[in-house]
Amino acid sequence: MRGSDKEFIAEAEDLIESAVNTLLGIQEQPVKEIDPDAVNGLFRVMHTLKGLSGLYGYQGLTDISHALESLLDDIRLGKAELSEEVFAFLFKYIDVIRSIVNGFKDKKQKKIDASQNLAEIEAFRESMKAAGSGESLKGKLPDELLKVLSEYEEHRLKTNIKDGKNIYVVRTVFNLLDFDVKLKDLTAAIKALGELISTMPTSEGVPDGSLGFHLLIGSSKPIDDFRKSTGCDVETLYSPAQAEPARAEEAAAESIEGSLKTSASTVRVDIQKLDRILNTIGGINMTKEAIDSIWDELSEEYGHTPALIDLYRVAQTLDRKLAELQGQVLEIRMVPVAQIFSRLGQVVRRYSRKVNKKIDIELYGEETEIDKFLAEEIIDALVHIVRNSIDHGLEPSDERVKAGKKEAGKIRLRAMQRGNNVVIEVSDDGRGIRPERIIEKAVEKNLIEPDAQLTLREVYDLMFLPGFSTKESVSEVSGRGVGLDIVRDKAASLGGFVEVSSKVGDGTKFSLTLPITLAIVRSLLVKSGDERFAVPLSSMSETVTVDKSAINSIEGRRFFNLRGDVVPLVFLRELFDIPGPQPDHSFAAIVGYGDRKIGLIADELLVQHDIVIKSVSEYLEGTKGIAGAAEIGRHEVILVLDVEAIIEESLTKKAQATV
């Protein structure tokens, strides 16, 4: 099964679950006092299911949920009455939907024949149609107000009047900045006393920066209750000739109960809440490590007694379960790359039309998963790369035909998982990058000296310098004064990097490598002097010991020989001004890949640790080489190295030295 179908089934199951719960809640109430919000909630669930199944191409299910939505719409608008018969029918159909969705799990068939079901629902709906509450409200309430109500709100208003309730309007003014919060409190106060029928915003007679609201309410409670409870201006719009006080009391008590039941639907979770869970897991991990060390002490003192062996087993289980929990939380944060690709697809379609180039898109690996936060952060950078490929990479049709290529250009988007990273590639079959053209431009822009000797990689790197753009005129598509430098910066800020490969005449490929998640980073803790730092393992290839005698110095820069490769060294002591001399025996963490490999010199290597990176406080922000801070142990904070920035800094120095 494809990832997107799995996603559909999971969401559909959530919706079915919430439909059942809402329906059970409604059924518990006497028919007369059913919470209109709950019925409306059920209607919305069916509406969402219809949209969802339509989007994923499950035709039969779309039709069935559509028909049920119509039935619920009638009920919601009072065109049909809720009865035992209706409950039984709805329950039956939720079971039908459930078995259809279950059927999707093992079959590839997306389409089902729903004609019989549809006929049944339609017939049932016809038989249930009752005379609506057709009384006109004209004359009872101001026309101005009635005009603005939706059909559903009008129905609720009529029902309240029919049931002998008072209709009030509460008027209030809130600040534009926090009106939603304030209204929530006010709404809660109102719902405790009656039914909120409509919330109408207005700017009439309201100062700038504020918003006025008129809230239309149906209730059997006296107006003074509302004045007291809301502290707002309240006016009676309609009141029945006489309301029996005892009955009013009773009805109000029931309506409080009714308003406590809310209709459930899908749960959306703030990503920060997930982060908090991860933090808590981090805390439990720490406790677990404390247990381990106590175990060590005890077993040294008393040997492996049966009780200690049991403790060991329990600790192992705890460890496993924690890892599971951590994995499950991380999974919640993941979304398929398909989400990014669909946005990029739109960009391609839109811009191909604008620049009048025919373009075919190929997508691979859409089911690859990436952290939701990263997906959102990186999309602008990817959009830029895609625009770049359309504008600079793909040739105009006539040029392509002349070169013996297909008239339509090709853009290929490909995603894959590689270890703890996700790689997203954008490739085109265009003209490729001509190094001499780049050098020419860079010289023109004074970015390099005319006689500079550069490797191909260094030439490509020039494109990522601020202010570099090969097109003379600012084009509409990509030449908006924004360069690839920003793409690189963004990738680096997310702990990733960009690479380019290209062949003249054949095309160009941009590869963006990102960590799968930023939430938890496995890191190695290192120590220099009294300072400790965390180095993310994702950027590290190995650690080696380095003796003072093995370090060579050339023009003030130091290197050492790693199996024949000359690797530049960066001393943490110097980078962060840590006092004291470097010990004779040091350790190097080798970070970066290929030509971008350097050794970070620390005094000591400590342990590996899962860390949750947090942004650093303001006074540290902008400090070169620091990506953030992480808490390890009790209130102990450690700085996390921004490896990409350190490599960058070190290699620029080298470039200056050689140019």
Next chain:
Amino acid sequence: MIYLPRNPIYMKNILIVEDSSMTRSMIRAVVEELDDVEIVEAVSGFDALKQLPQREFNLIITDINMPDINGLELINFVKKDARYKDIPMIIVSTEKSEEDKKRGMSIGANAYVTKPFKPEQLQEKVNALLKP
């Protein structure tokens, strides 16, 4: 961090008010195909009330059936506010809301499109209302 310069002077600002993220991104995709449009999304009626003073909008596209305030209440608000009353509004809603759409038109909405719609249907209406 800001990447692409936002909102040059010739760009038309369009506010899409829709609580369903699916429909919202569908509308966005359709409208984005037009030239020189800058899209702002509002996820609810309240969100729309917050977005309105942020920039000068050239068009509002709104759903009817939404939590907090519905599309009609939003239309009524916009059309009665001297600052916003000239912003054209398009209702995008299902055939269920036929009656509500009529009400929307009667309080000042300029056009409506029924879901599901063909891209051209919405694009045509947007283009017509964006003409100076």
